[in-house]
Amino acid sequence: MKILIIEDEIDLLHSVQEFLEQESYLVEFATNYETAVVKVLSYQYDCILLDIMLPGGSGLDILRLLKNEKKDQPVLILSAKDSVEDKVLGLEIGADDYLAKPFHLSELLARIKSIVRRHMHQGDHVISYKDVKLNPDLRQVTVGSKEVILNRKEYDMLYYLMLRPNKLMEKTTIAETVWGDNADQADNLDFIYSQIKNLRRKLKEANAQIDIQAVYGVGYKLI
Incomplete structure (x- = not known):
């Protein structure tokens, strides 16, 4: 299962990457808006972990791009911006879930599994x-x-x-x-x-x- 992490906080990125790789996920990453756009348009992922605030652009614009291009890629927003407005806007644009920083890695894993189940096999565990x-x-x-x-x-x-x-x-x-x-x-x-x-x-x-x-x-x- 392949995960894309779009995050510019390098320490957090490496922490999440290492954790998910230990859970047997294949992990790719992007640390800025331009690289993220290339990856989401060029490849398919089982889940995208998306920060809102990125060098060069907004994660919300990446959500809009996915929607406009009809790219059905599950998205979990990870952001320190915990306002109700940001959460609602992200979900309205097309995100599947929202997790505010800081978060526990175990909760992140549970959210990823839930999103992937909903998208890939209608919620069934098997x-x-x-x-x-x-x-x-x-x-x-x-x-x-x-x-x-x-x-x-x-x-x-x-x-x-x-x-x-x-x-x-x-x-x-x-x-x-x-x-x-x-x-x-x-x-x-x-x-x-x-x-x-x-x-x-x-x-x-x-x-x-x-x-x-x-x-x-x-x-x-x-x-």
Whole structure:
């Protein structure tokens, strides 16, 4: 799961980044308005943590940009500006939630999980497809009653594909989602193949009713 932190307070940024990475999130960041705009328009994130006061512009303008561009990316506002007006305006523009600084990291994590559930799987804690169940909170995958042990990349790929069954996903999109935005600068995307191969093997060994189909030269889809 990929998170974008838009924050210019470097100590806070690093603290949140380290915490979320320990929770197995893939974290990208932007420290100013211009960089943030490039990232939100170029890539897709599971959740954006957005400060209102940024060098070069306002986080509220980023919200307006997302709305105008019809980019459905969940947003949690993080700001020291705790006035009712700022909160209401942010939510009216399109933010999903608002958390005032200072905050506890455990509360931040709970808010992120809640927002992602609402956007990605209609509030359910478990994602199901055929006989496979995936619990994002526990990072646990089961086929029937049997748990399937996956490494981090295998899990992240399965999670991404299970949210989009029968939909062809390009290799570049999978790479950016699982490995980060810099993955599109790689000379090739062969590193995806080995992870897909191992994931398919583990699902087959568990007699799962799903498989990952390769579409040569394009990408993969869950069938």
